[in-house]
Amino acid sequence: MMKNYRKSLSPWSQLGLFLLMLGGSVLVAGELSLLILTSKGIDTSHGDLDLSDPKVTASLLKLLQALSTVVIFALPAILYARLTFREQTFHSLGFRRVRTSLWFLLAVAALLFSFPMEGWLGQVNRGFHLPPRLIKMEESADKQLNLFLRVDSPLTVYVNLLVMALLPAICEEMCFRGALQRILINLTRSPWGGIVLTGLIFSAIHMQFLGFLPRAFLGMILGAIYWYSGSLWVSILAHFFYNGIQVIAVSFYPKMIPENSSVPLYLALISLVIVVGLLSVMRRMSGTTYERVYE
Numbered sequence: 001m002m003k004n005y006r007k008s009l010s011p012w013s014q015l016g017l018f019l020l021m022l023g024g025s026v027l028v029a030g031e032l033s034l035l036i037l038t039s040k041g042i043d044t045s046h047g048d049l050d051l052s053d054p055k056v057t058a059s060l061l062k063l064l065q066a067l068s069t070v071v072i073f074a075l076p077a078i079l080y081a082r083l084t085f086r087e088q089t090f091h092s093l094g095f096r097r098v099r100t101s102l103w104f105l106l107a108v109a110a111l112l113f114s115f116p117m118e119g120w121l122g123q124v125n126r127g128f129h130l131p132p133r134l135i136k137m138e139e140s141a142d143k144q145l146n147l148f149l150r151v152d153s154p155l156t157v158y159v160n161l162l163v164m165a166l167l168p169a170i171c172e173e174m175c176f177r178g179a180l181q182r183i184l185i186n187l188t189r190s191p192w193g194g195i196v197l198t199g200l201i202f203s204a205i206h207m208q209f210l211g212f213l214p215r216a217f218l219g220m221i222l223g224a225i226y227w228y229s230g231s232l233w234v235s236i237l238a239h240f241f242y243n244g245i246q247v248i249a250v251s252f253y254p255k256m257i258p259e260n261s262s263v264p265l266y267l268a269l270i271s272l273v274i275v276v277g278l279l280s281v282m283r284r285m286s287g288t289t290y291e292r293v294y295e
Contacts, residue, residue: 009084011186017083018179021076029071033064049144061148062163069163073171077179093178094232103229106282107238110221113274118214120268125213138210151251160251165243173236176202176219177226195223218242221275228282 009017037044042055049056077093085092098104130138149160176198185194199219203212226235 011183014084014183015187018076018080018183021079025072025076029068032067036064058147058150061144062159066163066167069167069171073175077174080179093174094226096231098231098233103234104237106278107225107234108241110225110275110278111238111242113271114221116263116267116271117275118217119263120265121213121217122211123263125210130209134209138208141208149250157251160247161244164247165240168243169236169240173232173239177223177235178232181223191227195220195227198223224279228286
């Protein structure tokens with residue numbers, strides 16, 4: 001019954017349904033955030049939050065971030081899967097048993113060795129000339145992040161890991177790899193066509209264009225990890241590891257990540273070769289077919 005219902009919705013219909021759910025979720029998240037800010041007596045008429053306002057605390061920012069992550073990314077994925085497949089909603093999003101724990105090790109290794117290549121892509125990205133409006137958005141986001149990641153106690157680090165690492169890993173993987181990548185692979189009739197397009201959209205939707213290229217590269221690696229492993233749990237763990245290691249580094253050792261660090265091209269190429277090698281190992285392990293991943 002589930003398969004028959006699935007076939008009644010074309011890939012374009014599924015894309016339209018998903019985009020409708022995503023757009024509605026963005027509006028809902030915006031309204032909920034506005035209600036919370038208004039209830040705190042914070043002026044939102046100018047658009048950007050005034051970080052010098054004592055009412056704008058790190059705790060409030062974390063609450064808004066957590067709310068937005070769940071509503072914008074997890075909610076549309078769940079609604080899309082529920083309306084499209086009716087049964088086994090989470091199974092259809094990729095929450096399947098992992099065949100061997102080796103997948104987790106390979107996925108984390110791929111993300112770990114991707115750092116030099118992402119650093120080099122970041123250098124290239126910084127050479128792009130962005131409109132003043134986008135630069136202002138980047139600066140505002142950086143200020144909020146600095147306030148967000150300020151460590152006052154050990155508990156703060158755990159909260160930061162929850163809000164900045166775990167929730168995004170689960171919710172974004174559901175949205176982009178579990179839902180959107182499935183649709184785009186159907187549309188392009190190509191696994192890597194869907195993986196690349198999803199990675200580009202994954203990066204663009206973050207609205208932080210000074211990091212567009214490295215984030216797109218990350219999205220493509222995560223997409224390949226999910227495609228080969230057949231389980232969203234593997235890409236979720238890799239995503240959590242990637243986010244978590246940066247949250248911890250910025251929280252305790254901010255000087256370890258200089259803003260304009262330089263990565264030699266040879267190191268980036270070594271990084272790329274290792275990542276491609278690890279993905280090749282995953283491909284050989286997987287025996288992936290469309291039916292197995294998207295059964």
